[in-house]
Amino acid sequence: MNGAAIYHRATDSFCYSPDGTSLVIRLQSAVDDIVSIQLWAGDPHDWGRRPEADGGAWHWRCASQELQKIGSDGMRDFWEIRWTPPYKRARYFFRITFRDGSRYDYGEKGLLPTSPKAEASPTGDYWNAFVFPYINEVDVFKAPDWVAGTVWYQIFPERFRNGNKANDPAGTKSWKRGPVTNHEWYGGDLQGIIDGLDHIASLGCTGIYLTPIFASPSVHKYDTEDYLRIDPAFGTDEDLKNLVQACHTRGIRLMLDAVFNHCGKTFGPWLDVVEKGEASAYKDWFHINAFPLFPKGKDTGDSRDANFETFAFTTRMPKLNTANPEVREYLLKVAERYIQEFDIDGWRLDVSNEIDHVFWREFRRRVKALKPDAYIVGEIWHDAMPWLRGDQYDAVMNYPFGNAIVDFLLTKDWSKTASDFVYRISEISFMYPDRVIRSAFNLLDSHDTDRIVHLLGGRAMAKLALTMLFTLPGSPCIYYGTEYALEGGGDPDNRRCMIWDPTPEEEAFARFVRSLIALRREHWSLCADGRRQYVTDPAHPGFLGITIHHDTDRLRVLINRDEKPIPATVWKGLLGLDPSESVQNLLAESPL
Amino acid sequence: MNGAAIYHRATDSFCYSPDGTSLVIRLQSAVDDIVSIQLWAGDPHDWGRRPEADGGAWHWRCASQELQKIGSDGMRDFWEIRWTPPYKRARYFFRITFRDGSRYDYGEKGLLPTSPKAEASPTGDYWNAFVFPYINEVDVFKAPDWVAGTVWYQIFPERFRNGNKANDPAGTKSWKRGPVTNHEWYGGDLQGIIDGLDHIASLGCTGIYLTPIFASPSVHKYDTEDYLRIDPAFGTDEDLKNLVQACHTRGIRLMLDAVFNHCGKTFGPWLDVVEKGEASAYKDWFHINAFPLFPKGKDTGDSRDANFETFAFTTRMPKLNTANPEVREYLLKVAERYIQEFDIDGWRLDVSNEIDHVFWREFRRRVKALKPDAYIVGEIWHDAMPWLRGDQYDAVMNYPFGNAIVDFLLTKDWSKTASDFVYRISEISFMYPDRVIRSAFNLLDSHDTDRIVHLLGGRAMAKLALTMLFTLPGSPCIYYGTEYALEGGGDPDNRRCMIWDPTPEEEAFARFVRSLIALRREHWSLCADGRRQYVTDPAHPGFLGITIHHDTDRLRVLINRDEKPIPATVWKGLLGLDPSESVQNLLAESPL
């Protein structure tokens, strides 16, 4: 038996309440090491007396149920049970039967051999248990109900559509195909998004995420000059109000980008510090280690040469001191303003994991007080559990899911087979409560990455990637232009002008995307909450069959990464289907 | 290699900042499975270009250091490194060399074989890393500085000393030795504690924890009737002020007990609900599932027969609805009042893990705003990580340490040898950040457990237990009377009257306790922060030698649980001492 591989802790993804009444309890072990696991559980205060015939002793009342193996990453098995404590309080331990026949009771003291008197006394040591003391509704992670059924469309406003030539910056270039830089203007604006809404709606998207729109000198606007003003090249307050209304009329929700980790170098308070130095009233708004700000006598652009902290090392983005109550209040008022005055539906939080938890807890309190079903999504590329405990975000940008898809489709060394992909998805899913996974913001690409068509080297692979993303739990997002298989490598190439004159091939790709989105929306509940069965085959390492069940709904997803076609008789055999069974292809232009 | 046993996550005890500048990074593995672990770490944004001769490629800058094995629980090894990120941001992965010669890079994607080009490219997959995004000072766990050097004395006020006969309840009995019940009054009060302060100070204690003192019908006062009034049998506001002042004059801090999970059945708002039912303005102050409160027509005493939630199942203690802002505000004002008006130094929080985290976060904010170095200690008997992340408590009542001592001294099946004890202490220590461990409230017994002398069956064993507890990191506590080896089993027997006429044997025990406390106070910093080396011997399973080093200070703790004496030549040999080396016994009446 591999006792060292057993892991459980009564917190985070290992023990949580999804709903305020039940608990999900999980345990991980070495793969194929365990035959069965019983959860022995009861109320910690529920003691009873045995019958006189049994000696009449006091004992803790508990009962047992079997855990289910819900996945594996090839090295470890993942186990789970859902249990409803009768009085919201839970005390439990695991009785594990290992493959070698040994039996242990596992609790906080570790693995103690199961007592020979186990039936009479459910645990050899009362203290060798775990406790989830009380399910407090107010601590339960809750994301807005609408999120799991939403399909997102991400827009980089400068490059989506020019709806108003009057607000174009000087030197604005003509809309075009092909590479762009971060120092060119193409005139995209909020009116352009309003004008493009019918297109977005026709795709079936029901949410729009805009990268920043507040006044800033750059095309990307991640270097805010004024949080309280729409960038004049993008439009006016009126335009934003119109956009929100036009979205809501179409049943589309709008999410803005909150860049609160840092400001731009033209932000008023920062200009004041640059001008007045230590005398500035705003000097504690930033992370300044010493004055002068630029000990080399000039701004080299690299904060390693300066006396203040920044985003990454760019002096164009001084880091805000969110622990300063003045700064906190200022930014929270910004967050409130766009909900109160503009009725936006969510905030995407830029570089959010470099800001303190205290700030985010207060942010959630204030935002949810104004709009309880606002969606709060952190930009976190890595493990985000500390922000997803119910007190801070509803979701993060779930790059790990997208990465798993890409790694498999690119046949990376560590992801050669469909099994590797299933392992990785299982592992990521096991790392978070299911409610977190079903509300995650899932994406393959963004303004920060290569575009998916570029990354995967073509449209066929991009279709597979999109299909895989759209049938996972979580709220999937299309980066603008992906519906037309828009090309582009890393920043700035991922910020090309939107295609408004699609070629027939691009139209064909869009038909595929539309049918995928329609499929997703029809079966969103299945994607969010369905039970998945995976079929893989060593002889066809690029083949993945996923069958998802939910209530009476059922969907099969068939992926063949490798070039060689897999005959219908083969994949039908793998799926256990009768060779003569007719199968309906639900996706346009995706040959079976 | 046992890959399934590798565990790390960039949160809680596995990655934290102890001080706002450095990070402690930990990993667990199967015992004896790993030869070495390198941490490859750098700033996530710190990219550089390789020399032209190397191809000039961009790469993430990182450097490596070795982790140290800091402990084991016999099944798993515990590894740690302390590293200071140059810009507060950390990205890292582990390069692990297993005993079988295999090498893997371990990150969020799991164990990927170390790339053959590892020297040129530090990781085969940039995303296979962990991230601790930014060390925000405001999120760092901080307990008051004074705690680690404090020795506590816990008092059950009704049974400590009667200092004022005028406030004795009707029927108060004479002070006595021997068993008591929870339905007898002996007249103990705050004046008695003031009168006993010289005794407590003479022991060397520097903190006093009082079980509840607010108005309540019971002897234990965990069923509060009025949070704003000192129980009349215990005294007046004036008495509490005098007590605090008398403590502070002697350099003793005073901690009160906050019973906020539930009230007593005579609490005003509850009486209102009982009287008016659904019409009561206080009906949302509690957890009421339906009316009438008592569907059987009477209060059976068991809340399983009632329509409201309680502490455990006793209808004498209705559970308070701390998610109700009115209740929250009421209780927080109580917490503030005793700090503002009485200058108490800490709150011990009864049944604190059954109250929501939102409440405790606000509690911490409000209490620390009034008294930044107030000590906040939760009553949690089990894993308390979710309350010790820096936003809620400073400590919990650390029963697991006490349990480990008792299990070893009682030669429990799972703790037969001193090695088992060392394993258990290592494991508990590894579960928490070191700052949490050094501020823990350590205890062997309390008003809720058997007294230690009773539990261990005698004074000799109790001396060993106290010695072990007092040399561990954390803030140790003596339960009143233990200085005289006061006897007593579980509640109510653990609430006997304090001894004020000690016998010579009891005096002798107190001399031992005094010398132990003096030793602890002299070497508190070594106990809190010292490095420990353990010596055990299969031939003498009851022998434990602990050498603690800190700066130039050094202390050896020698424990022999078993009856048979261990000759000096043997234990000196085990400790690596010269047989002729003279050793000074620092504890009174504890023969070497």
Ligand SMILES: [Ca+2]
């Ligand atoms: Ca324009």
Ligand SMILES: [Ca+2]
């Ligand atoms: Ca009295």
